[in-house]
Every structure is written in C-alpha cells, then in structure tokens.
Amino acid sequence: MMRVIHSVHSMSTSARAPLPPRRTLLRHATTLACAALLVCACSGDGSDSGSGSSDAEETSDSTDAPATTGEGTTDESATQTTTAGETLTSDGSDGETTAVEPTFTFHRDIRPVIAASCEQCHTPGNIAPFPLTSYEEVYELRELVALTMLNRQMPPWLAGGDCRDYEHDPSLPQETLDMVETWVAEGAPEGDPDDYVAPPPPPSTELPSVDFALTMPEPYTPVGAPDDYRCFIIDWPAEGDTYVTGFRAVPGAVDEVHHAIAFALPPEKLAEYEALDAAAPGIGYECFGGPGGEISSPDDIGVWLGAWAPGAAPSIYPEGTGLRIPAGSKIILQVHYNVPADGAVPDQSGVELMVADSVEREAFMMLWADVEWLWGQMPIPAGSPSTVHSWELDPTAVMGFLTDVIPSNVPIELHSATHHMHTVGVRGNHTIKRQGGDECLLEIPRWDFNWQNGYVFEAPALLNPGDRLRLECEYDNSAGDSDLNWGDGTGDEMCLGIYYVTEASP
Numbered sequence: 001m002m003r004v005i006h007s008v009h010s011m012s013t014s015a016r017a018p019l020p021p022r023r024t025l026l027r028h029a030t031t032l033a034c035a036a037l038l039v040c041a042c043s044g045d046g047s048d049s050g051s052g053s054s055d056a057e058e059t060s061d062s063t064d065a066p067a068t069t070g071e072g073t074t075d076e077s078a079t080q081t082t083t084a085g086e087t088l089t090s091d092g093s094d095g096e097t098t099a100v101e102p103t104f105t106f107h108r109d110i111r112p113v114i115a116a117s118c119e120q121c122h123t124p125g126n127i128a129p130f131p132l133t134s135y136e137e138v139y140e141l142r143e144l145v146a147l148t149m150l151n152r153q154m155p156p157w158l159a160g161g162d163c164r165d166y167e168h169d170p171s172l173p174q175e176t177l178d179m180v181e182t183w184v185a186e187g188a189p190e191g192d193p194d195d196y197v198a199p200p201p202p203p204s205t206e207l208p209s210v211d212f213a214l215t216m217p218e219p220y221t222p223v224g225a226p227d228d229y230r231c232f233i234i235d236w237p238a239e240g241d242t243y244v245t246g247f248r249a250v251p252g253a254v255d256e257v258h259h260a261i262a263f264a265l266p267p268e269k270l271a272e273y274e275a276l277d278a279a280a281p282g283i284g285y286e287c288f289g290g291p292g293g294e295i296s297s298p299d300d301i302g303v304w305l306g307a308w309a310p311g312a313a314p315s316i317y318p319e320g321t322g323l324r325i326p327a328g329s330k331i332i333l334q335v336h337y338n339v340p341a342d343g344a345v346p347d348q349s350g351v352e353l354m355v356a357d358s359v360e361r362e363a364f365m366m367l368w369a370d371v372e373w374l375w376g377q378m379p380i381p382a383g384s385p386s387t388v389h390s391w392e393l394d395p396t397a398v399m400g401f402l403t404d405v406i407p408s409n410v411p412i413e414l415h416s417a418t419h420h421m422h423t424v425g426v427r428g429n430h431t432i433k434r435q436g437g438d439e440c441l442l443e444i445p446r447w448d449f450n451w452q453n454g455y456v457f458e459a460p461a462l463l464n465p466g467d468r469l470r471l472e473c474e475y476d477n478s479a480g481d482s483d484l485n486w487g488d489g490t491g492d493e494m495c496l497g498i499y500y501v502t503e504a505s506p
C-alpha cells in the first residue's frame with residue numbers, strides 16, 4: 001500500500017503550521033485542523049503520523065497545488081502524483097520510486113458523488129458560499145470537503161443515522177465516505193476526465209402539480225447583516241374550507257434565502273399580525289422562527305404548513321390526507337435571509353400549494369411543547385454548557401383539546417417530525433415511550449438552526465392511548481452572559497416538536 005499523504009498529516013501533527021490562506025474560509029482554521037486529525041485517525045496507515053512536524057511549514061505552503069501537476073505535492077521524496085493519476089511513492093529507505101495506481105480518482109469516483117450530492121447548492125450564485133464544480137475547487141478544499149462529509153455535516157441532514165428511515169434521506173453510505181477519505185489520503189488525484197459518468201439527476205424539488213402559487217405582495221431587500229428574519233403576510237385565495245395536500249417554499253433570491261417556514265393563520269388570529277405588519281416600516285415585520293406574535297398556547301402559531309431549507313424535498317402529505325385552511329385565513333411566510341458578502345438584492349419569495357376540496361382523513365399539524373415552558377418555565381442559565389429540558393405526555397389523552405380534527409383517546413399515526421430550537425440548542429430527541437418498547441422518531445445529535453426541515457417517516461409511527469410522546473432539547477449557553485427562556489426573539493429559545501398527525505388508518 002502507498003503511504004498516506006502528508007499534506008493532511010502536516011496539519012495535524014504541527015500546531016505551528018500556518019494554514020494556507022483561504023479566501024473565504026479563514027474562519028475554519030480550527031475545523032481544518034480537525035479535518036486533518038480526523039482523516040489521519042481513520043486512515044488505514046497511521047504509521048507515519050507524527051512524522052511530519054519538522055517540514056510542516058513547507059508542506060502546508062504547497063497544499064493548494066493540485067496533485068496532478070506533480071509540482072505541488074507536499075513531500076516530493078515520498079509521493080508524487082502524475083497526470084495519468086498514478087502515484088509515485090518511495091518507501092524512504094532506498095529512494096527507489098515505483099508507480100502505483102491510485103485507488104480512486106476525482107473524475108471516475110469522486111466527481112459523480114459531488115455532482116449528485118453537493119452541486120445543487122455548491123454552484124455559483126446558489127446558497128452555498130463557494131462552488132464545488134471543478135477539480136481545482138474540490139482539490140483546494142479537499143480536507144474540509146472530507147471532514148464535512150465524514151462528520152455528516154454535508155450534505156445537510158440533521159437526523160441521526162440509526163433512529164428510523166425517512167423519505168428523501170440524502171445521507172451518503174459509509175463506503176462513499178471511506179472512498180473520499182482514501183482519495184484525500186492518497187493525494188486527491190485527478191485522473192482522466194473521460195472516466196466521468198454523470199449520475200442520474202437528483203430527485204425533483206418541485207410539487208407534482210401546483211394549485212396555488214402565492215408570493216409576497218412586493219419585493220423586500222433584507223437590511224440586517226448578515227442575518228435578517230422577516231415575516232410576510234400573504235392573502236389566501238380560496239373561498240370556503242380548503243385542504244392543503246402539498247407545500248413548497250419558492251425562494252426568490254436563491255443565494256440569500258436560507259430557510260422559510262409557512263403558517264396559515266385563521267381569521268380570528270390575524271389582527272395581532274396585521275398590527276405588527278402595519279407598525280413596521282416597509283413590507284413585512286421582524287420575526288424569528290415563528291410568525292412573530294405572542295405565543296401563549298401552541299395554536300397561537302396557527303397551522304404549521306411546512307419548513308423549508310435549500311435542497312429540501314417538497315412536503316407532499318400522505319395520500320388521502322390534508323390540512324384544513326378556513327376561508328379568510330392568511331399565510332405568514334417567515335423567511336431567514338443570510339445576506340451574501342456582495343450585498344443584498346430584492347427578494348420576492350412565495351409558496352406553492354396543492355389543495356383539495358375534501359380529504360379522506362383530515363390531518364392535524366401538532367405542535368408539541370410543555371405549556372409550562374411557554375409560561376416562562378424553560379430556564380437556560382448563562383454559562384451553562386448543558387441544560388436539558390424534556391417533557392412527555394400521552395397526546396391521545398389531550399387530543400380533543402388540541403384540535404377538533406381528531407377526538408381524544410383514539411389511536412393516532414405520526415407521519416413526520418420537525419424539530420425546532422433556536423441558536424443555543426445543540427441536540428434534540430423525539431421518542432414514543434411505551435410498554436412494549438420505545439420507538440425513536442427523530443434524533444438530532446448536532447442541531448443547526450440553519451437547517452430547518454421536516455423529516456418524513458417512511459412508515460408512520462402508531463401511537464395508542466397510554467403511549468407517551470417524549471421531547472427532549474439540550475442547550476449550550478456557556479458563551480452566553482444572560483439567562484435564556486422560552487420566547488420568539490433571536491435572544492430567546494424554544495423546544496418544539498411538530499408532527500403531521502392523523503387518526504390511525506382502520
């Protein structure tokens with residue numbers, strides 16, 4: 001076997017080694033060092049780890065030159081990669097050099113993965129901060145690319161692996177991660193562009209049909225930098241009760257709309273929001289994570305239609321089910337803008353909906369939180385690295401109080417779960433507790449406020465009277481200098497489960 005590449009080692013073995021200058025990624029210096037450690041720790045050949053510290057400065061200076069040129073290899077006496085993609089190695093004892101075929105090359109093995117799993121966001125003008133479309137771009141960031149894949153930060157998907165199966169799970173299989181790791185360890189050779197076979201196109205993020213396409217009444221140019229959280233009120237066109245059967249957010253300016261959540265507020269709840277809108281200058285009003293009003297009971301949020309982040313599949317509710325929207329309702333679209341460095345542009349985002357006049361089983365979007373939290377009983381002390389709040393209750397016992405759609409004390413099915421916390425949240429878990437054995441619904445080992453998505457179960461979870469639904473949230477407020485509690489502002493926290501619920505099928 002060939003020796004493991006030193007550009008990776010040089011970073012891990014010497015804290016002195018200055019990281020190569022990176023236009024956009026200086027803030028990731030620590031992450032990069034971790035990437036190196038991680039790649040080293042997992043690679044098969046650990047024998048020469050620790051040997052690179054003496055030439056660390058020289059090697060890290062040259063890490064940005066692609067391996068194919070031969071000039072840029074980090075330690076020429078140990079490894080060179082030729083344009084043919086062969087790697088010349090020496091065992092270091094007799095100085096003899098032999099050609100070794102690289103196990104994986106960019107064009108044959110890595111590029112199809114990047115094209116299938118990364119390019120939808122990492123293209124110029126899209127949501128990700130840099131493109132990953134050419135060999136040079138991927139090569140320059142190879143350690144960070146490997147790290148974010150190995151620790152499952154990219155492609156973005158917060159659900160932990162062994163909880164349950166979800167639709168549209170973009171997680172990469174372990175073999176692919178092993179392959180990327182080996183490719184980086186062997187110097188990230190380019191190989192032959194003719195070896196590239198394009199992967200099948202990614203699944204569509206569009207609805208199969210669109211009944212209503214609604215947009216913000218006029219464009220809005222975000223003002224907060226880099227983040228602006230704003231709510232927009234959109235008229236609901238249908239007369240009479242209508243059932244939403246599918247939902248998708250349609251970002252206007254794709255490089256600045258980071259996530260969106262749509263709520264439908266019934267006529268009797270609208271006055272508060274219209275007052276907020278009227279009081280704020282310009283279109284819309286500031287809001288964070290919710291529709292922006294006082295939330296003293298879960299139904300103050302209205303009907304949660306769906307959360308959307310870039311790359312997310314559209315929400316198509318289970319066949320024969322839908323959410324009832326009364327006539328006279330309005331949609332409140334909550335948008336998180338993350339303004340790119342080169343400035344804000346006007347955005348006019350919207351939502352697309354599939355609707356039906358009637359459905360076989362009316363669904364209820366259940367918001368799950370301990371009502372005591374909403375009354376200020378969710379303290380997260382300043383300086384605390386780990387505060388856990390959890391709560392469990394049999395939802396079937398209270399169902400009749402939560403909604404007029406499903407009576408109390410009947411079996412229900414949960415079809416999807418969404419987790420919602422703000423920025424101090426670090427971990428979340430949703431579990432059905434029952435005598436025959438607990439059932440995991442959603443485990444989020446590393447919460448990231450930027451990736452608000454619903455997780456649709458491949459098979460619905462049955463919850464019988466007597467079963468309890470448990471929600472747990474963990475927070476790290478070690479950097480904070482004030483105590484936090486439940487609230488809707490950027491400086492507040494939440495712990496909310498959102499489930500698409502129907503009566504169990506007979």
Ligand code: HEC
Binds near residue numbers: 117129141146148154
């Ligand atoms: C759904 C959109 C999306 C997809 C798919 C995606 N990325 Fe990203 N990526 C982003 C965004 C947005 C950021 C910047 C914000 C963040 O880090 O969350 C980012 C950041 C990154 C970073 C920088 C990480 C850091 O710590 O700053 C790397 C590296 C990266 N992506 C690699 C990849 C790779 C490799 C893939 C495919 C395996 C991929 N991404 C797929 C949207 C995406």
